[in-house]
Amino acid sequence: MKKLIKIHSYLMAGLVFFAFSCNQGGGSGSSNGALSSNIAEKVYVAPGERDEQYGFLSGGYSGNLTVYGLPSGRLFKEIPVFSQFPTSGYGYSEETKPMLNTSFGFIPWDDLHHPDISQTNGELDGRWIFANGNNTPRIARISLTTFETEEIIEVPNSAGNHSSSFITENTEYVVAGTRFAVPVPQRDMPIKEYKSNFKGALTFIAVEPEHGHMDIKFQLLMPGFNYDLSHPGRGKSHGWFFFSTYNTEEANTLLEVNASQNDKDFIAAVNWKKIEEYVNNGGGTKMPANYAHNVYDESTHTATSTMKKEVLTVNPSEIPGAIYFLPTPKSPHGCDVDPSGQYIIGAGKLSADITVHSFDKMLAAIEAENFDGDAYGIPIIKYEDVVAGTVQSGGLGPLHTEFDGRGNAYTTFFISSEVVKWKLETWEVVDRQPTFYSVGHLMIPGGNSRKPHGKYLVAMNKITKDRYLPTGPEMEHSAQIYDISGEKMQLLYDFPTHGEPHYAAGCNAELLVNNSKKIYRIDENMHPYAIKSPAEAKVERDGNEVHIYMSTIRSHFTPDNIEGIKVGDKVYFHITNHEQDFDVPHGFSMIGQGTSEILVMPGQTKTSLWEPKKVGVWPFYCTDFCSALHQEMQGYVRVSPANSTIPLSWSLDDE
Amino acid sequence: MKKASILMIIGSALLLGLFVFPLWNIRLGAPQYPEPLGIDIHINGLQGENEFDIQNIDGLNHYIGMKTLPKPADMWEFSVFPKVVLSMAVIGILIGILGFIGKISSIWFLIWFIVMGILGTLGIYDFNLWLVEYGTDLDPNAILKLVNPDGTPMKYNPPLIGHKKLLNFDAFSYPRLGGVLLGIGMLFSLIGYFLGRKSTANLN
Numbered sequence: 001m002k003k004l005i006k007i008h009s010y011l012m013a014g015l016v017f018f019a020f021s022c023n024q025g026g027g028s029g030s031s032n033g034a035l036s037s038n039i040a041e042k043v044y045v046a047p048g049e050r051d052e053q054y055g056f057l058s059g060g061y062s063g064n065l066t067v068y069g070l071p072s073g074r075l076f077k078e079i080p081v082f083s084q085f086p087t088s089g090y091g092y093s094e095e096t097k098p099m100l101n102t103s104f105g106f107i108p109w110d111d112l113h114h115p116d117i118s119q120t121n122g123e124l125d126g127r128w129i130f131a132n133g134n135n136t137p138r139i140a141r142i143s144l145t146t147f148e149t150e151e152i153i154e155v156p157n158s159a160g161n162h163s164s165s166f167i168t169e170n171t172e173y174v175v176a177g178t179r180f181a182v183p184v185p186q187r188d189m190p191i192k193e194y195k196s197n198f199k200g201a202l203t204f205i206a207v208e209p210e211h212g213h214m215d216i217k218f219q220l221l222m223p224g225f226n227y228d229l230s231h232p233g234r235g236k237s238h239g240w241f242f243f244s245t246y247n248t249e250e251a252n253t254l255l256e257v258n259a260s261q262n263d264k265d266f267i268a269a270v271n272w273k274k275i276e277e278y279v280n281n282g283g284g285t286k287m288p289a290n291y292a293h294n295v296y297d298e299s300t301h302t303a304t305s306t307m308k309k310e311v312l313t314v315n316p317s318e319i320p321g322a323i324y325f326l327p328t329p330k331s332p333h334g335c336d337v338d339p340s341g342q343y344i345i346g347a348g349k350l351s352a353d354i355t356v357h358s359f360d361k362m363l364a365a366i367e368a369e370n371f372d373g374d375a376y377g378i379p380i381i382k383y384e385d386v387v388a389g390t391v392q393s394g395g396l397g398p399l400h401t402e403f404d405g406r407g408n409a410y411t412t413f414f415i416s417s418e419v420v421k422w423k424l425e426t427w428e429v430v431d432r433q434p435t436f437y438s439v440g441h442l443m444i445p446g447g448n449s450r451k452p453h454g455k456y457l458v459a460m461n462k463i464t465k466d467r468y469l470p471t472g473p474e475m476e477h478s479a480q481i482y483d484i485s486g487e488k489m490q491l492l493y494d495f496p497t498h499g500e501p502h503y504a505a506g507c508n509a510e511l512l513v514n515n516s517k518k519i520y521r522i523d524e525n526m527h528p529y530a531i532k533s534p535a536e537a538k539v540e541r542d543g544n545e546v547h548i549y550m551s552t553i554r555s556h557f558t559p560d561n562i563e564g565i566k567v568g569d570k571v572y573f574h575i576t577n578h579e580q581d582f583d584v585p586h587g588f589s590m591i592g593q594g595t596s597e598i599l600v601m602p603g604q605t606k607t608s609l610w611e612p613k614k615v616g617v618w619p620f621y622c623t624d625f626c627s628a629l630h631q632e633m634q635g636y637v638r639v640s641p642a643n644s645t646i647p648l649s650w651s652l653d654d655e
Numbered sequence: 656m657k658k659a660s661i662l663m664i665i666g667s668a669l670l671l672g673l674f675v676f677p678l679w680n681i682r683l684g685a686p687q688y689p690e691p692l693g694i695d696i697h698i699n700g701l702q703g704e705n706e707f708d709i710q711n712i713d714g715l716n717h718y719i720g721m722k723t724l725p726k727p728a729d730m731w732e733f734s735v736f737p738k739v740v741l742s743m744a745v746i747g748i749l750i751g752i753l754g755f756i757g758k759i760s761s762i763w764f765l766i767w768f769i770v771m772g773i774l775g776t777l778g779i780y781d782f783n784l785w786l787v788e789y790g791t792d793l794d795p796n797a798i799l800k801l802v803n804p805d806g807t808p809m810k811y812n813p814p815l816i817g818h819k820k821l822l823n824f825d826a827f828s829y830p831r832l833g834g835v836l837l838g839i840g841m842l843f844s845l846i847g848y849f850l851g852r853k854s855t856a857n858l859n
Binding site: 519553554579580581582628629 | 690706707710711714718798799
């Protein structure tokens with residue numbers, strides 16, 4: 001009995017202790033951070049539940065765009081944009097090869113940087129997302145109904161297409177600025193003669209409102225600085241575009257030092273409405289050019305590439321009063337505009353402070369001609385007449401700023417590895433949270449619009465180190481998600497990201513879920529090699545080209561036995577997926593084929609090229625586990641010697 | 656008797672709803688079909704609840720060797736049923752009008768109800784025959800040949816009414832708006848008969 005009481009009292013003591021420690025853990029300001037259960041609940045999306053928001057993260061050197069759910073950080077899809085993608089056959093299938101055509105020929109890769117969702121009246125409209133290829137300058141438009149790349153336009157006279165692909169508030173333009181100044185037009189000349197000879201092209205690409213088709217409206221040939229990032233004016237500053245610059249020294253070597261000499265570089269303010277009017281009235285100079293315009297047609301499931309031969313250029317000196325320089329300390333990187341359009345934030349990446357310019361002050365200074373000389377004829381507004389305030393951050397290496405729509409701004413600091421929250425207009429720092437590690441961009445869904453959804457903030461880091469289980473020297477980059485709905489930011493979750501995200505765009509789920517396509521209708525398939533039913537399957541020979549009109553439906557190919565193919569033939573498998581059910585793709589691959597598989601969505605037609613080199617009977621199969629009889633979804637092609645007389649024949653079940 | 660006749664007219668007119676709304680519905684749900692596949696049975700043919708449901712059900716049924724779902728031309732019922740329903744509705748309305756102007760007594764309402772009841776029972780019997788035939792007359796070369804524990808071949812006919820488990824699918828079979836209107840219409844004719852009889856009795 002005594003023993004029992006003793007045990008009982010131990011038990012009681014234990015319970016009391018437990019209750020006490022729980023209390024500690026649940027208290028505010030606890031150091032338990034993400035371990036405490038209320039934080040876990042904020043990112044926990046139960047099985048079968050769906051996320052609140054979409055996040056579209058750039059893939060950087062993967063060349064692609066990734067789609068994540070927020071707040072869970074779950075990866076939903078990788079959308080191939082500038083890189084060949086064997087998973088779906090993008091850039092490998094005959095239909096999509098033209099998407100990667102450029103004036104340099106077929107380029108299988110790029111460095112995808114800054115996604116931006118289309119807008120109407122300064123708010124996200126969820127029709128398309130644009131992204132830039134940094135290396136071989138290109139802009140892509142991705143459909144947000146199919147989540148596929150629909151269009152890519154090459155940008156001539158540009159190099160290092162970095163201050164891109166930001167859109168104006170009614171998606172009038174998607175803007176692409178060059179990072180590297182280059183000779184325009186390109187020519188053989190000494191590198192040392194860079195200064196005053198090289199140009200920095202800022203390209204305004206008009207977006208056709210109904211289908212989103214892109215067409216270069218004009219190129220502004222600016223002085224040979226490096227145009228780093230840009231953002232559109234909005235609200236009151238709609239009609240203007242702002243570009244940060246570095247290397248106003250115009251150094252051509254050891255930029256690390258030589259481009260860091262000027263105390264201030266510039267933010268270029270461009271009145272594009274004025275230039276638009278000028279070119280609409282016949283202004284500008286047509287310059288010979290050569291650049292690719294690639295368009296994917298959803299009804300034919302096929303892309304075409306056209307080379308364009310001319311571009312309209314505008315020299316700043318032709319339109320006085322359209323362009324001004326705003327002096328901004330220390331090689332500004334990020335160039336962000338607040339939701340009202342009043343403040344232009346220049347984050348001098350070599351400084352501790354953030355410089356904020358005022359749009360109203362800028363207009364007043366222009367009116368009063370408060371200039372501090374000019375650069376290549378472009379007026380430089382006096383610093384003190386345009387600056388609205390400076391954020392004394394206490395951090396190091398500010399890069400990018402986003403907004404929550406409640407008067408707060410959030411800036412990433414690469415060197416001090418943190419996100420700093422500060423107040424617009426008072427410029428006071430109100431909170432700071434560490435990131436892990438060395439944060440580049442950050443994204444608040446809708447943060448680059450008049451109406452941010454200020455609930456979550458995603459910080460995209462450049463360095464991962466010890467955040468996850470190690471995977472050898474190469475690791476995925478790390479992102480953090482913060483809850484910013486309160487006064488203080490709260491770190492919620494860590495998740496790895498694919499490639500290297502340079503910026504991201506996000507929106508509420510409702511904007512996209514109901515428009516997301518489930519299937520392509522077979523009766524709307526206009527592909528020239530499509531067949532409307534398996535009964536139309538056939539094989540045709542045209543010289544050494546063989547076209548196989550093939551059908552897939554669970555769980556067979558029609559036809560699945562083909563004879564009469566010869567070594568040296570070019571065999572095109574045109575595969576139509578006759579399923580009309582959501583999420584039932586079929587794949588196709590052929591042994592020894594020098595290309596990737598293709599993944600064909602319901603109602604779609606895709607073409608895979610095979611050039612048989614060996615005599616024999618060669619199997620092909622469905623690569624997507626489509627059904628219980630997926631393993632049986634296979635067939636044979638008989639390949640005979642080049643001089644064979646075996647006639648072409650095909651069958652399914654000997655019929 | 657006027658009230659009774661109006662009920663009779665409305666009741667028979669409700670049958671015409673079958674030309675717009677489905678009589679019956681069979682719905683198939685499974686783990687991988689969070690949005691179930693559904694067949695709406697109209698008196699003149701079958702229709703998918705979603706555009707491609709019939710095609711997708713046929714696609715699944717081919718594994719167990721079921722015939723594809725019938726097109727209107729494949730079954731005599733789909734041409735006869737509309738005629739029968741239209742005739743009964745017209746006759747019912749006529750009876751109602753005659754009752755309204757006092758030419759006939761409400762006993763005709765009962766006769767109409769009984770005839771309709773017999774036709775309905777025959778219809779349901781026929782429907783059940785079709786379900787059983789459809790669910791058991793399987794291709795001997797079917798991909799999946801499943802047997803019950805006692806060795807007899809598995810049957811795949813959905814239930815006449817209610818729920819039944821068919822392999823990984825939950826099959827639900829219930830009347831839809833057209834069928835409900837038919838039931839209400841018949842009930843109206845029966846109520847009409849009793850109301851009519853009561854008013855005649857009162858008069859006497």
